[in-house]
Amino acid sequence: MxxxxxxxxxxxxxxxxxxxxxxxxxxxxxxGDPIIxxxxxxxxxxxxxxxxxxxxxxxRPIYTQFWEYLTGVMQGDLxxxxxxxxxxxxxxFTLFPATLELSACAMIFAVVLGLPAGVIAAVNxxxxxxxxxxxxxLIGYSMPIFWWALLLIIVFSGNLQWTPVSGRISLVxxxxxxxxxxxxxxxxxxxxxxxxxxxxxxxxxxxxxGTIPLAVIxxxxxxAMLEVLGEDYIRTARAKGLSPGRINGIHALRNALIPVxxxxxxxxxxxxxxxxLTETIFSWPGIGKWMVDSIFRRDYPVVxxxxxxxxxxxxxxxxxxxxxxxxxNPKIRKR
Amino acid sequence: xSLLRIxxxxxxxxxxxGQFRAVxxxxxxxxxxxxxxxxxxxxSGKSVSMLAMMGLLPWTxxxxxxxxxxxxHNLLTMSSAERRKIVGNDLAMIxxxxxxxxxxxxxxxxxxxxxxxxxxxxxxxxxxxxAVELFEQVGIPDPAKxxxxxxxxLSGGMNQRVMxxxxxxxxPKLLIADEPTTALDVTIQAQILDLLASLREETGMGxxxxxxxxxxxxxxxERVSVQYAGQKIEEQAVEPLFxxxxxxxxxxxxDALPERATERLxxxxxxxVPGQFDxxxxxxxxxxxxxxxATCKSTAPKPCSxxxxxxxxxxxxxxxQRIAS
Numbered sequence: 302m303x304x305x306x307x308x309x310x311x312x313x314x315x316x317x318x319x320x321x322x323x324x325x326x327x328x329x330x331x332x333g334d335p336i337i338x339x340x341x342x343x344x345x346x347x348x349x350x351x352x353x354x355x356x357x358x359x360x361r362p363i364y365t366q367f368w369e370y371l372t373g374v375m376q377g378d379l380x381x382x383x384x385x386x387x388x389x390x391x392x393x394f395t396l397f398p399a400t401l402e403l404s405a406c407a408m409i410f411a412v413v414l415g416l417p418a419g420v421i422a423a424v425n426x427x428x429x430x431x432x433x434x435x436x437x438x439l440i441g442y443s444m445p446i447f448w449w450a451l452l453l454i455i456v457f458s459g460n461l462q463w464t465p466v467s468g469r470i471s472l473v474x475x476x477x478x479x480x481x482x483x484x485x486x487x488x489x490x491x492x493x494x495x496x497x498x499x500x501x502x503x504x505x506x507x508x509x510x511g512t513i514p515l516a517v518i519x520x521x522x523x524x525a526m527l528e529v530l531g532e533d534y535i536r537t538a539r540a541k542g543l544s545p546g547r548i549n550g551i552h553a554l555r556n557a558l559i560p561v562x563x564x565x566x567x568x569x570x571x572x573x574x575x576x577x578l579t580e581t582i583f584s585w586p587g588i589g590k591w592m593v594d595s596i597f598r599r600d601y602p603v604v605x606x607x608x609x610x611x612x613x614x615x616x617x618x619x620x621x622x623x624x625x626x627x628x629x630n631p632k633i634r635k636r
Numbered sequence: 637x638s639l640l641r642i643x644x645x646x647x648x649x650x651x652x653x654g655q656f657r658a659v660x661x662x663x664x665x666x667x668x669x670x671x672x673x674x675x676x677x678x679x680s681g682k683s684v685s686m687l688a689m690m691g692l693l694p695w696t697x698x699x700x701x702x703x704x705x706x707x708x709h710n711l712l713t714m715s716s717a718e719r720r721k722i723v724g725n726d727l728a729m730i731x732x733x734x735x736x737x738x739x740x741x742x743x744x745x746x747x748x749x750x751x752x753x754x755x756x757x758x759x760x761x762x763x764x765x766x767a768v769e770l771f772e773q774v775g776i777p778d779p780a781k782x783x784x785x786x787x788x789x790l791s792g793g794m795n796q797r798v799m800x801x802x803x804x805x806x807x808p809k810l811l812i813a814d815e816p817t818t819a820l821d822v823t824i825q826a827q828i829l830d831l832l833a834s835l836r837e838e839t840g841m842g843x844x845x846x847x848x849x850x851x852x853x854x855x856x857x858e859r860v861s862v863q864y865a866g867q868k869i870e871e872q873a874v875e876p877l878f879x880x881x882x883x884x885x886x887x888x889x890x891d892a893l894p895e896r897a898t899e900r901l902x903x904x905x906x907x908x909v910p911g912q913f914d915x916x917x918x919x920x921x922x923x924x925x926x927x928x929x930a931t932c933k934s935t936a937p938k939p940c941s942x943x944x945x946x947x948x949x950x951x952x953x954x955x956x957q958r959i960a961s
Contacts, residue, residue: 533736539692540731541751541802542724544717555741632740632788 302627309620316616317609321374324608325367328601335383335599357383374609380602382595389606393588398481399469400580400587404572406503407511412565415515416554419522419561424549426527434519442516450509450582457505464505467584471498510579514568521564525557532556558629566622570615639810639842640666640689643703647681647688647866650696656912658684658697660866663946666810671836671843673857673874675850675889679909681866682846686812690729691719707809725755728803732815734795738787744798745783748805755806770801773838774831793824797831804835810842811835817852829856850893854878862886865909865920872945880954882940882947884925919950927951 336345336353345353354360358369373380379389418438422431458466465471469483476490484503487495529535530553538552577589584590588607595603626633647659659681666672674682688699689711704711706727711719731737739747748770749763758766764783771779774797787795796816803811813832817825833856836843845857853860853874861871862883870883881887888905890896897903907924910916918935922928931950939946944955 533731533733534739536692537731537737537799537802538739540690540724540729541754542720542722543750543754544720552739552742556739630741631786 302624306620306624309623313613313616317613318371320609320612321371321605322367324605324612325370327608328596328599328604329363331596331599333599335601338599339383370605379606379609382603383600384595384598384603389602392591392603393607393610395481396586396588396591398478399483399585400573400576400589402482402484403503403506403510403576403579403585403587404569406507407572407576408514408565408569410507410511411514411518411568415518416522416561418519420526420549420554420557422519422523423526423530424545431523435523438516438519441512442520444512446509446513446578447582449512450505450579453505453509454582463501465498465502467502467582469499469502469585470495471502474498506576506579506583506585509582510572510576514565514572517564517568518561522557522561525560526553529553529556555629559626559633562622562625562629566618569618573611573614573618638665639668639707640664640844641703641705642685642689642701645685645688645699645701645704647684647693648698648700650698651912653912658866659688662863662866662868664861664868666842666844668809668842669836669840671833671845671856671858673845673847673853673860674863675847675853675860676863677848677909679865679911680863682863683814684866685863686729686814686844686846690723690727690812691716692729721755724751725806726809727812728806728808728810729812729814730796730799730803730816733819734792734799735787735819737799738795740787743784743786744790744795745785748783748798748802751802751805766805767801770805771798773804773835774798774801775827776801792820793828796820796824796828800828800831800835804839804841807839808841810844812844812846814846815848816845818847818849825852826855832856850889851895862889865915867920867948868939868946869921869948870945877945882945882952882954883921883949884927884953885921886947887953888924919948927953 336350336357336359339353351360358366370380377390379393381388382392385392418434422434425431454466457464470487474487474490474492474495476486476492476495478486479489480486483499484496487499526549530549534556535548535553538548543552576585576587577593579585580587580589581593588611592604592607595607642662642664645659645662645664646657649656649658662681662685664672664674664685674686676682684693684697687693688697689704689706691711693699701712706722709718709722738744745767748767752758752763752766767783768779771782776782776794776797782790782794787798790798800816811832816832817828820828829852832843832845835841845852847853857874859871859873860877862869862877862885864885870877870881870886872882877886878890881890885905888903891903892905894902905924910920910923916922916933919925919928919932919937922932925932935950937948937950939948940952944952
């Protein structure tokens, strides 16, 4: 097992360099110039432009720039933001808890609802519940996220006034963020109502962000369950006189989890990569919004570093999923 | 009163192209401690009739019967919850593919102990003792260690032994073995059959052996029921069946045994079992029968008397009538 993890970690290196190269190239291919953007409407003289160019190192050949960036990255230095002058590393980890908190809630929402829904649909294959659920899932999957978010905001925040429109917590509460996770910090602050406020701010973004994973998980669980329910060992379980609940919930689901875990892993990857639309609509101060803003500002180090860190997260999630396979089904356990 | 009594059992499957009758008016009796073999080609409905009795058919199947009783319980009227108390307990079944019949996600020990807990309510320590005992009984070496193995870590023969141990865990009165040796090596086949026969001796349970292998039948069974295209076409004790088969199909099956071949080429039965769309009007075997005449092709035969092995044939073989004609 340890050998397997180590060999997988080794394969991270080429992927890592590849991602570094792509993110480095990607932002430079975009039209626009960070120096012009920084100068704003006042503009700047040719001399000043050349001075700044030299300062940022843009006057040197592109491969020299990449090499310097790569050596920096290898030493754990992702550079500083052009705009805020703060290290990219610090900025990322200030904002990342917000994204992580939202993604985790969305994922829990999707799994807690999607898994049982898929199982029930598979067991009642072809019946009303199955059809209703699968059509709903298809709608959820194909619905534009921004439209769905706005619809929920109009109904629950506008008409019913049950939930706040945006942000992470009501402005009346203030406390130092110790962990960056609003749910934990608000609880730790001991202020009355702070935790409830944080929860109510989370509800709509969670639903919006969790909708697509929910639909995918429900459909994947259903199809995996249908496949497993036709297996010989399910017949054996029935021949043992086990109850349907035990057969479906233990004997079948455990086997059906492999493909489901795969889609959960892929969804986690996309959620961590920043739920750009959701974060933008709900003014959620996470990395999705931060990345979009940085692209507009042509903030090269932020875009490069952000992409790189997200890629690493996705790689780690994938590795975790691969190891979970073996935990769930010992037949595919790695030696 | 026999242990298992089935009268006029029919099973229909709803398929995309209409109803398909897999089992057609089958009667079957099994006594306590008896070994009955059900023989037939693939698609003759031999497994389906037993699966119907166990309640293991998919939802597309419709089961009808005049009578279906096991050990005094009416299987036709009981609820599925009541049936679950019998199935896996007094009435057990093992299957053709031991490798795929065990759940790959759980250890074999877990799977056998599950049956012990559900039906007998044994405690943790008792379950362990009993599981080791059962593994010993079915001849699994080093039982305590094997309990923590996963199915993929054991061979096919070992897995079939696990299946058997699981099936006899609750001391069933009737064990149904659905082609238990088909997927195994020839050397292992004999071991598994011997094991089943000796377990029958020890426990006095009834044993239904579903097979397409006449060799297995000759070695193991006491009574034989031959099925063809969903119908039972003949039933006799094993010795008279091999000596004087009444139905032409039984006779043809026996002629196809390699041991009985007299020529270089093994005799075969031309054609295949009729399917959903080519069911003949008269006797179902008539298209492949070398004795068939106009009556056979137009009128379905009724089973003959018990003396003639209930043979479903207008002109049973090895009788005066046949010799005369």
